[in-house]
Amino acid sequence: MLHLSDAMRLAVQASEQVRGTTSPNPPVGAVILDVGGNVVGVGATQPPGGPHAEVVALKQAGARAFGGTAVVTLEPCDHFGRTPPCTKALIESGVAQVHYAVSDPVAEAAGGARALAHAGIVVTAWHDPAPVTQGPLRAWLHRQRTGRPHVTYKYAASLDGRCAAADGSSQWISSVESRARDRLERTRVDAIVVGTGTVYADDPWLTARAPDGTLADHQPIRVVMGERDLPSGSRVTDDAAPTRIVRSRDPMDVIEALDDCLDVVVEGGPTVAGAFLRAGLVDRITAYVAPIVLGAGPAAVADAGVGNISGAIRFQCESVDRLGDDVLISLIPR
Known part of the structure; x- marks a missing residue:
């Protein structure tokens, strides 16, 4: 029973x-x-x-x-x-x-x-x-309340908030366990958003994969926002998953292009993250914090529109989990 x-x-x-x-x-x-x-x-x-x-x-x-x-x-x-x-x-x-x-x-x-x-x-x-x-x-309940997809900003960073080292290298800041969790999460979202800068710098594939590396049955829509043309042969343009190119730097244009989606994850670099935060379009943050110090390199977020401490975009902790030596923090707006 x-x-x-x-x-x-x-x-x-x-x-x-x-x-x-x-x-x-x-x-x-x-x-x-x-x-x-x-x-x-x-x-x-x-x-x-x-x-x-x-x-x-x-x-x-x-x-x-x-x-x-x-x-x-x-x-x-x-x-x-x-x-x-x-x-x-x-x-x-x-x-x-x-x-x-x-x-x-x-x-x-x-x-x-x-x-x-x-x-x-x-x-x-x-x-x-x-x-x-x-x-x-x-995400579905959020869509019913607001009329738009639920947006999660996901990033991995060092203890001092760097998403890459001074030379731009970022593989791998997060642990094996964190990356496995992220691969699983990709099988359960509708779309992943990055900027053209990330495509130029990392040439990501943005696919959902099983632990053995094979493509999962469900693939999120790969979304690239920005005004630049993508490099020839970019992996996000292959036929492993659907891709949408949004020729705009405005996050609202991305939201409008994903009107058929419920659950959207922003994986873009600091500029894209800052744009979504500045526009008030981040409904949750999932931060993978690794026990390393880089001392230099790009911060996880750039130009979020905050000029002083009173204008800080504040979040509250929803949950904290341990993934190997990393800590995964889930945060929602206050």
Whole structure:
């Protein structure tokens, strides 16, 4: 028998596995427990046009769902879109209870809890939505609130805030463990943004890869912003992943070009980072801090529009993790 909190963790894990593949739909996870509390179905939202998490989990559970419990990361939808409403599938399955972590903020899809309760199902809103709102649904919920993609500025730096040495070399500031985590994260985002300066300096590939170096099934869109033409043969122009060239230095132009995305990561150099911070378009920072001192070289951010300490762009710490000898700090705006 699985405790409900464990079932919710399993649902969150399922949603995390499909993050980056469901846009513009939310990456939802669902778990079905039978009457004895045993897991009989686990599902996650499929790419657009495919079934939602509840339908996937219910199909796996089959008749064992009758009288059981559904645990879902997002309130089941109650409207016809590309697929029928999930409330209909849950009602027809005969589940007795539904627990959901986050209410659906989309007006046309909301009302699922009410529809389920009207059908005689016991419906409960989860007591702690943070693992979902700060986890796999973070970017989608941000999109519903603001109308634009969620932007994370990600960088690796030395203890003294340098993203490269005095000669421009930067491989590798971060640890093996940090780079492995970063490769995994690339499989779960919609787009990666760099500037033309980074392409000239490093010729990055910007692809998502498995630990053995092979290309992952899901590839984020590679976005290069700037007014210069790219060097001939730049790796970002090959066919390993889609690429969008935005001939502008304005971060808002990039945001407009990524209107179909939920989760965007800025990996550009100091100039691009400063431009996004100056424009107020950074919703989170993930900083990989390595235990090294460089003493010289470019800082992680340039020209963020801060003239004095009172104008500092302030963040608050959301989490701190150890990756080998590195420290990964996740920060959100105050």
